[in-house]
Amino acid sequence: MATQRILDFIATRRPNGPCLVVDLDVVEDNFQAFRKALPDSSIYYAVKANPAPEILRLLASLGSSFDCASVAEIEMAMDAGATADRVSFGNTIKKERDVAAAHALGVSLFAVDCVEEVEKVARAAPGARVFCRVLTDGAGAEWPLSRKFGCVPAMAVDVLVHAQRLGLAATGVSFHVGSQQCDTEAWDAALADAAKVFADLAEQGITLTLVNMGGGFPTRYLKDVPTAQAYGRSIFAALRRHFGNRLPETIIEPGRGMVGDAGVIKAEVVLVSRKSAADENRWVYLDIGKFGGLAETMDEAIRYPITTPRDGDRMEPCVLAGPTCDSADVLYEKKPYPLPISLTIGDEVLIENTGAYTTTYSAVAFNGFEPLRSYVI
Amino acid sequence: MATQRILDFIATRRPNGPCLVVDLDVVEDNFQAFRKALPDSSIYYAVKANPAPEILRLLASLGSSFDCASVAEIEMAMDAGATADRVSFGNTIKKERDVAAAHALGVSLFAVDCVEEVEKVARAAPGARVFCRVLTDGAGAEWPLSRKFGCVPAMAVDVLVHAQRLGLAATGVSFHVGSQQCDTEAWDAALADAAKVFADLAEQGITLTLVNMGGGFPTRYLKDVPTAQAYGRSIFAALRRHFGNRLPETIIEPGRGMVGDAGVIKAEVVLVSRKSAADENRWVYLDIGKFGGLAETMDEAIRYPITTPRDGDRMEPCVLAGPTCDSADVLYEKKPYPLPISLTIGDEVLIENTGAYTTTYSAVAFNGFEPLRSYVI
Numbered sequence: 001m002a003t004q005r006i007l008d009f010i011a012t013r014r015p016n017g018p019c020l021v022v023d024l025d026v027v028e029d030n031f032q033a034f035r036k037a038l039p040d041s042s043i044y045y046a047v048k049a050n051p052a053p054e055i056l057r058l059l060a061s062l063g064s065s066f067d068c069a070s071v072a073e074i075e076m077a078m079d080a081g082a083t084a085d086r087v088s089f090g091n092t093i094k095k096e097r098d099v100a101a102a103h104a105l106g107v108s109l110f111a112v113d114c115v116e117e118v119e120k121v122a123r124a125a126p127g128a129r130v131f132c133r134v135l136t137d138g139a140g141a142e143w144p145l146s147r148k149f150g151c152v153p154a155m156a157v158d159v160l161v162h163a164q165r166l167g168l169a170a171t172g173v174s175f176h177v178g179s180q181q182c183d184t185e186a187w188d189a190a191l192a193d194a195a196k197v198f199a200d201l202a203e204q205g206i207t208l209t210l211v212n213m214g215g216g217f218p219t220r221y222l223k224d225v226p227t228a229q230a231y232g233r234s235i236f237a238a239l240r241r242h243f244g245n246r247l248p249e250t251i252i253e254p255g256r257g258m259v260g261d262a263g264v265i266k267a268e269v270v271l272v273s274r275k276s277a278a279d280e281n282r283w284v285y286l287d288i289g290k291f292g293g294l295a296e297t298m299d300e301a302i303r304y305p306i307t308t309p310r311d312g313d314r315m316e317p318c319v320l321a322g323p324t325c326d327s328a329d330v331l332y333e334k335k336p337y338p339l340p341i342s343l344t345i346g347d348e349v350l351i352e353n354t355g356a357y358t359t360t361y362s363a364v365a366f367n368g369f370e371p372l373r374s375y376v377i
Numbered sequence: 378m379a380t381q382r383i384l385d386f387i388a389t390r391r392p393n394g395p396c397l398v399v400d401l402d403v404v405e406d407n408f409q410a411f412r413k414a415l416p417d418s419s420i421y422y423a424v425k426a427n428p429a430p431e432i433l434r435l436l437a438s439l440g441s442s443f444d445c446a447s448v449a450e451i452e453m454a455m456d457a458g459a460t461a462d463r464v465s466f467g468n469t470i471k472k473e474r475d476v477a478a479a480h481a482l483g484v485s486l487f488a489v490d491c492v493e494e495v496e497k498v499a500r501a502a503p504g505a506r507v508f509c510r511v512l513t514d515g516a517g518a519e520w521p522l523s524r525k526f527g528c529v530p531a532m533a534v535d536v537l538v539h540a541q542r543l544g545l546a547a548t549g550v551s552f553h554v555g556s557q558q559c560d561t562e563a564w565d566a567a568l569a570d571a572a573k574v575f576a577d578l579a580e581q582g583i584t585l586t587l588v589n590m591g592g593g594f595p596t597r598y599l600k601d602v603p604t605a606q607a608y609g610r611s612i613f614a615a616l617r618r619h620f621g622n623r624l625p626e627t628i629i630e631p632g633r634g635m636v637g638d639a640g641v642i643k644a645e646v647v648l649v650s651r652k653s654a655a656d657e658n659r660w661v662y663l664d665i666g667k668f669g670g671l672a673e674t675m676d677e678a679i680r681y682p683i684t685t686p687r688d689g690d691r692m693e694p695c696v697l698a699g700p701t702c703d704s705a706d707v708l709y710e711k712k713p714y715p716l717p718i719s720l721t722i723g724d725e726v727l728i729e730n731t732g733a734y735t736t737t738y739s740a741v742a743f744n745g746f747e748p749l750r751s752y753v754i
Contacts, residue, residue, distance in 0.1 A: 046743050048702055070700040072745030089745070093648050093662045093700050096722075114650035116722060135652060146704040148660070152653040181675040271470050273491035275512060276529040283525070285470045291672075291738065298675070298705065323470050325425055325446040327523040328675065345493060361668065364741045367425050367468070368449030371741040
């Protein structure tokens with residue numbers, strides 16, 4: 001949301017061109033809300049959501065750990081003050097030389113989802129702890145969850161047995177219920193699967209201790225979402241349901257839920273037009289689009305709140321598009337976006353709750369446009 | 378395609394990580410083929426397809442003009458040796474201050490598709506020549522063409538009359554038949570529309586002189602595509618059909634057709650796995666994906682040829698995915714991609730005909746991965 005600090009920054013600094021402004025106070029509030037909602041879980045911030053150094057430094061100072069997708073992200077987390085024991089290499093798809101680089105940095109917790117990956121970790125990070133990601137169906141999530149990560153629970157058992165056999169520490173299970181997951185109950189089925197893997201491995205003499213419950217915690221876009229507290233209650237109940245009194249160590253990996261509502265993109269209306277005199281919808285073109293940081297509008301998946309200086313005037317559904325010469329650079333067309341009919345060229349609009357998955361997604365130079373700038377305040 | 382020069386470069390230089398290698402000899406051949414196929418048309422290279430300075434310098438030296446989407450692209454074209462009279466500001470969505478910047482650089486040819494844009498150009502580039510883009514349906518194109526650019530022909534008449542009234546030179550009409558357009562006849566209907574706009578304006582005493590026939594010329598992916606010569610014959614016949622003996626000045630804007638087959642991406646297999654013992658398809662993960670330069674695999678639109686060191690072995694359909702922690706970073710899944718069953722972790726693969734719409738589309742740092750590197754040889 002556009003906090004007063006963000007509004008003041010934009011009003012005072014008048015940054016030129018589209019940019020993201022992130023309010024660290026909101027990040028801190030979100031961190032404390034997660035800590036309160038799930039006091040027994042370790043928080044591993046999903047660095048990929050927004051790796052701005054100021055955000056990483058704040059979270060490191062608050063005691064957060066870090067879920068990293070690459071060696072570069074591990075280095076960023078450690079540069080921000082995290083020690084290697086507070087880093088998880090959470091990508092299940094790693095080059096062996098990157099596993100070795102992480103190992104050399106002291107990282108000792110790795111995600112795997114197949115025996116092939118276990119073998120890389122065993123060679124390049126001998127003795128490390130590994131957790132195996134299991135597939136979930138992602139029902140209730142707004143960002144599509146494919147079968148890309150994880151394996152079926154039965155295979156996870158084999159993967160972890162293999163890990164133990166190769167001298168790794170088979171430590172636990174992870175899953176992801178799908179990004180922007182609005183159903184607080186979504187963790188239940190995955191925790192049932194995790195408990196089953198724990199039981200199957202116990203039968204083979206291997207004691208797992210860790211459940212990495214992933215991210216998926218939503219940020220508020222146009223619709224209200226449950227509070228961190230509601231997720232905490234539901235998840236804790238599911239843990240008790242499936243693990244009884246022997247609760248495992250748990251990890252959560254909020255990304256969007258940590259920084260999404262901490263940031264606002266300031267953009268400018270470049271053009272408002274119609275395609276014909278009889279055109280039903282106006283077209284509104286902004287100076288930011290799908291390739292400038294709003295990649296999550298792909299298939300109109302994420303629908304951001306937008307505020308304009310004309311709010312309060314009569315609204316009309318518009319097709320909203322970006323500034324590039326790519327015909328795929330359209331944000332909302334299948335379901336047009338209501339905007340004030342008085343909205344005009346040069347107006348400044350705020351695209352809210354864009355703190356996650358925007359800056360780093362931005363194209364490096366498509367159409368000659370520079371990547372999304374960001375200010376963390 | 379992987380020319381011997383490209384293969385030698387990769388074998389000798391052993392670049393680390395995924396990278397694009399472009400062979401300038403192929404770009405030159407493509408330029409000459411367009412010049413021969415449409416000898417009376419001016420070639421405006423679509424800079425957005427690949428703005429590598431070496432490519433721009435080569436094309437400038439060969440006499441090409443440049444279709445630019447932004448002030449940055451105009452500056453790149455001029456840095457490469459193009460004079461301002463060989464530059465078209467082809468984006469219909471321009472900030473007025475960018476029009477002014479282009480005007481200050483000497484650019485005098487601008488695309489418009491509505492009266493609102495005409496007014497910006499009239500204020501910021503007084504006296505400039507404008508052409509109005511008309512909508513076409515894009516049938517036959519492999520990359521989706523939305524209604525984002527252009528207006529209906531009846532509105533184009535009003536737009537150009539308005540331009541003339543504001544002191545601009547109403548110069549002509551443009552259209553785009555859709556990227557990777559495999560139907561050589563696709564220009565016919567659009568040229569009919571253009572001729573109608575010419576006739577309607579003639580009735581109002583305005584003589585148009587220019588038809589910008591856009592790009593759309595394909596590159597060969599998995600299927601054969603018609604030759605530049607075939608497009609040239611078909612387009613020339615359509616021009617004669619609709620303009621008779623009074624042929625207008627014409628422009629073509631090849632981008633993909635100029636550089637697509639000049640480049641090859643070298644990538645590495647990071648992981649090959651299955652999701653369950655009974656999984657029908659293996660998953661093959663590369664070190665490049667949708668956010669690392671292969672954005673045109675969106676909705677599996679563009680299907681690149683891929684060669685591997687195991688070609689000749691038995692093939693099996695695979696799901697092909699990128700290396701990021703984003704579940705949307707899957708290249709081909711709905712229609713799995715046949716790859717050798719012996720393909721294994723560490724193998725180097727060549728993703729062919731990736732010279733266009735790859736480097737600049739690449740995310741700036743998603744998941745901490747650096748943007749696609751490129752070598753132009």
